[in-house]
Amino acid sequence: MKRLYRNRKNRMLAGICGGLGEYLEIDPVVVRLITVVLTIFGLPLLVYLIAIFIIPNEPLTGAETAAPAEKKKLELSPEEKEREKARMEEHVRILGILYIALSALGIIAAAIVFVILVGSGIITGNHEVIFITRIVGIGVSGLLVLFSLPGIFAGLGLLKYESWARILALVLGFINLINIPFGTMLGVYSIWVLTNKESQELFR
Numbered sequence: 001m002k003r004l005y006r007n008r009k010n011r012m013l014a015g016i017c018g019g020l021g022e023y024l025e026i027d028p029v030v031v032r033l034i035t036v037v038l039t040i041f042g043l044p045l046l047v048y049l050i051a052i053f054i055i056p057n058e059p060l061t062g063a064e065t066a067a068p069a070e071k072k073k074l075e076l077s078p079e080e081k082e083r084e085k086a087r088m089e090e091h092v093r094i095l096g097i098l099y100i101a102l103s104a105l106g107i108i109a110a111a112i113v114f115v116i117l118v119g120s121g122i123i124t125g126n127h128e129v130i131f132i133t134r135i136v137g138i139g140v141s142g143l144l145v146l147f148s149l150p151g152i153f154a155g156l157g158l159l160k161y162e163s164w165a166r167i168l169a170l171v172l173g174f175i176n177l178i179n180i181p182f183g184t185m186l187g188v189y190s191i192w193v194l195t196n197k198e199s200q201e202l203f204r
Helices: 016-024 028-039 045-054 068-074 078-124 127-159 163-176 182-194 197-202
Strands: none
Touching: 016 028, 078 127, 078 163, 078 182, 078 197, 127 163, 163 182, 182 197
């Protein structure tokens, strides 16, 4: 009987799409594209997270369960390790830029909200309305800025490979998981990048 596993070799995150592709005998890229499209509508995210815990990992092959002496032969060469390190450096850099860009959008949104609220009060010419809209504008825009600053700090720290930035970005990543769909995608990407063994080495 054919069983569904999380693919060990053809995986981007947890191997779900790679496993589905192998099970359905279609290109995993097609499965990933469908998943990305559906993610925009927030449909498969919860299912994907549940699948990580329900679907087992693909069993190890004989070569992968070889004795330690034989395993050494399967280890990455220095050149391959350098390529993997460079790949993760690029992912960390992209993640840092994403956090800075998205947080900057939050600050821009705060400025727009402030201008709209205060401006609408000024247009009325009523001093009480001006006072109220000014207070509300300061409060709302201040909250937006406050929520955006951690992302900017995390992004700048990631670009410099600061260890505290990795922890901050992971915390923000887990928080972002509930912000369907784009926050969830950023959260999943953050967790995948920053829990990777090669990326952890960059922050030491």
